[in-house]
Amino acid sequence: MATPTVEPKARKRRRKTRTKTVSPLPAIIASEIKTSEINLTPGKEHVVCPACKCWTPITGVLSKPLLVPHHTTPYHDRTTTPRRCSSSNRRIVLNTEVEAWQEQLVERTEVSSTVASRRATKVLPKPKAHPAPAASQLTPVPLSAEQVRKAFRRHQERCLACKGEATDRAGQTLPCRDGERLAVTFLRLVRQEPKRLAIREFFARERRRFDREYAVAAPKREAGWAAVLPAVQTADQSRRTVPQGAQPAEGPEVPLDHMVPRQAAERPEQGPLKCAHCGTTESSLTSAVAAGWCRITRRSHCGRCAERFPAWTRIPF
CATH class of the missing domain: 1.10.287 (Helix Hairpins)
Structure with missing residues (x-):
């Protein structure tokens, strides 16, 4: 008859670990452990157990340091079938000074914070939510x-x-x-x-009829526009004006005579005009208007002298 296998159960842990039992496993060297996996603060000595990866207190720091008996699960993870860790009562060699450990911990913390500040923050793209179309943009679908x-x-x-x-x-x-x-x-x-x-x-018949009529009328419409194109170009050229100042001498069909307003062309010639400020004279009213002369307080002024007065006081001929 086979003997039933009984699941091993850990005994209740003592409040104060006072035992002469030492684990046969090789001792743990404190200098070979990472700075973040050991705590050498006086009265709070802890280390990460290499077997179960749980923070475990260190007892007998002043004489023979040992890892206290502990379970394979953390203390906050209560379980009905706890198991004893194989590194319980394991020797640990504290060959690192507390001051040196604190300096390494501070240096590691500063380096970590510096690296974290230099590292670019990952930007998560925000999902683009397409706006709902307006009521005027909706195309009704006939049922x-x-x-x-x-x-x-x-x-x-x-x-x-x-x-x-x-x-x-x-x-x-x-x-x-x-x-x-x-x-x-x-x-x-x-x-x-x-x-x-x-x-x-x-509606389909009307659309086809409209397309046929448009195809027939398109050549006639193009021919009509081509027939009136010379007259349109002539009218555009006749409306071109030359600005005041230096006259352009290059380019096709550049007018070489002065272009004056209709009001000045219709006025009779009154002889030479004289500027009331500097005394400059012009032979005719047409030449004076082309040169930019104006009337200021009912007196004739040349273009250069008229610029000294406000714009609202200048009255063209």
């Missing part, structure tokens, strides 16, 4: 009797009221409002389908 019929059939397959299986407390069959609405819509579309088809055919 067809076939679409409504398919929706009505799918509804009948799923609805218990349409099958006659849904009843109230009194045992009476409940009506289905959705099925009734789909049935009424289907009958209305079937009744209006001939009229809808006639309207669609009418």
Whole structure:
């Protein structure tokens, strides 16, 4: 008869670990452990157990340091079947001074914070939510009797009221409002389908007729524009003016005579004009207008002298 296997159970841990039992495993060297995996603060000596990776207190620091007996699970993780760690009562050699350990810990903390500050923060792209189109941008889709019929059939397959299986407390069959609405819509579309088809055919014929007329009239329209193009170009050239100042001498069809306003051309010649400020003279009114002369307080001034007065005081000829 086979002996039943009994699951080993750890004994209740003593409050103060005072034992002469020493683990046969080789001793742990403190200098070979990472600075972040050991705590040498006086009165709070702890180390990460190499077997179970749990923080474990160190006892007998002043004489023979040992790892206190502990379980393989952390103290905050209560379990009904705890197991004793194989590194319990294991020797540890504290060959690192407390001051040296503190300096290494501070240096490691500063380096970590510096590296973290230099490292670029990962930017998570925000999902782009496309805005809903406006009501004016929505394209209405006309309903067809076939679409409504398919929706009505799918509804009948799923609805218990349409099958006659849904009843109230009194045992009476409940009506289905959705099925009734789909049935009424289907009958209305079937009744209006001939009229809808006639309207669609009418618009299709009108669109084809418009395309034919446009194709016939397009060459005539192009020929008409080509016929009036020389007259339009002549009118555009006649409306061109030369700005005041230096006259351009290069370019096609550049006018070489002064372009003066109609008001100055219609006035009779009054002889030479004299500037009331500097005494400059012009032979005719046409030449004076072309040179930018103005009237200021009813006196003639040349273009250079007129610039000294405010713009609202300058009255053209």
